[in-house]
Amino acid sequence: MKHIAVLTSGGDAPGMNAAIRAVVRTAIYEDLKVSAIYRGYQGLIENDIETMGPRSVANIIQRGGTILRTARCMEFFDEEGRAKAAGNLKKHGIEGLVVIGGDGSFRGATKLYREHGVAVIGIPGTIDNDIYGTDVSIGFNTAMNIALEAIDRLRDTAASHDRLFLVEVMGRKSGHIALNVGVAGGAEAILVPEAEMAAEDVVKLVINAQERGKSSSIIVIAEGAYEGGAMALRDELRAQCSYEVRTSILGHMQRGGSPSTRDRVLASRLGFHAIKGLLEGQSGVMVGVDKRGTVFVALEDVFEKKKEIDTQLFEIAKVLAI
Numbered sequence: 001m002k003h004i005a006v007l008t009s010g011g012d013a014p015g016m017n018a019a020i021r022a023v024v025r026t027a028i029y030e031d032l033k034v035s036a037i038y039r040g041y042q043g044l045i046e047n048d049i050e051t052m053g054p055r056s057v058a059n060i061i062q063r064g065g066t067i068l069r070t071a072r073c074m075e076f077f078d079e080e081g082r083a084k085a086a087g088n089l090k091k092h093g094i095e096g097l098v099v100i101g102g103d104g105s106f107r108g109a110t111k112l113y114r115e116h117g118v119a120v121i122g123i124p125g126t127i128d129n130d131i132y133g134t135d136v137s138i139g140f141n142t143a144m145n146i147a148l149e150a151i152d153r154l155r156d157t158a159a160s161h162d163r164l165f166l167v168e169v170m171g172r173k174s175g176h177i178a179l180n181v182g183v184a185g186g187a188e189a190i191l192v193p194e195a196e197m198a199a200e201d202v203v204k205l206v207i208n209a210q211e212r213g214k215s216s217s218i219i220v221i222a223e224g225a226y227e228g229g230a231m232a233l234r235d236e237l238r239a240q241c242s243y244e245v246r247t248s249i250l251g252h253m254q255r256g257g258s259p260s261t262r263d264r265v266l267a268s269r270l271g272f273h274a275i276k277g278l279l280e281g282q283s284g285v286m287v288g289v290d291k292r293g294t295v296f297v298a299l300e301d302v303f304e305k306k307k308e309i310d311t312q313l314f315e316i317a318k319v320l321a322i
């Protein structure tokens, strides 16, 4: 293998730039030519490709977002679009492709590998941490830190005004962020899509807490955990509790900003091993981390299997909220 390329796809995540830097510099260190593809699969189809040098990725390790930009590309869902993409890779002599993104991006990469024999390797980059086969994905730690800082701030106001705060965090269809920041922020209740809770049960928890002498409460709710979202739950709580209720939807705030130490180290490790893996002949796999260290997992497993949430955290949250 002499020439590889890297792209970012799907939602941006803090630490993607650190991963791009690691891919580019490791590849050059290994005497490979390396190209950047802008705007994910869209840029690949449109031939938006540029050669990178070690200085092209200077001063990006600390930056959020992705310098390669990212896109959601409908054309790539069609065989025709993917054939165009493969044609552009061939034209440039690119034999290996590193895809930094989430499970949707990995589905696309797998098709490119199966249909056109392009050697592909995935790096998990999403704040949602919903990727099977790796304990953590790039951006998760930073997003949790941002959400937690917001919860701590909201707690000040909740405690000062004897209020109930509902804090909605991101996660698409998964509750990894909510569950972790719920425990770390000492939440009274944590709602996630994997274990939905009825409004009556949330009300019971809140009233019980008041009876135990609590004068304020924080509830963390993942997007998608309650029909109608945090606002709908707020209305139920307002109707059934004596608390003054306030809602805070953290939204995209959680996705931007400088990556944490953990995310930078993770991104550097995964970018480094993605290139090592390609050189060792790995393809159609994602590079991730688990208790064994760095691991390669078949992309099909990654998007077909579901990563479970750590349900023990619910019990811990409940016991610690007495």
Ligand code: ADP
Pocket: 009, 010, 011, 041, 071, 072, 073, 074, 075, 076, 077, 078, 101, 102, 103, 104, 105, 106, 107, 108, 109, 111, 126
């Ligand atoms: P993420 O990678 O964060 O999960 P998306 O699900 O939006 O983000 O996927 C990113 C892009 O990957 C899509 O816009 C599309 O171009 C490509 N993709 C996703 N799923 C498929 C699929 N089943 N077949 C082909 N390409 C796909």
Ligand code: F6P
Pocket: 011, 126, 127, 128, 170, 171, 172, 173, 223, 255
């Ligand atoms: O996958 C990352 C994520 O931020 C999810 O948590 C959220 O549901 C989604 O992307 C939001 O997507 P968009 O940026 O397209 O609104």
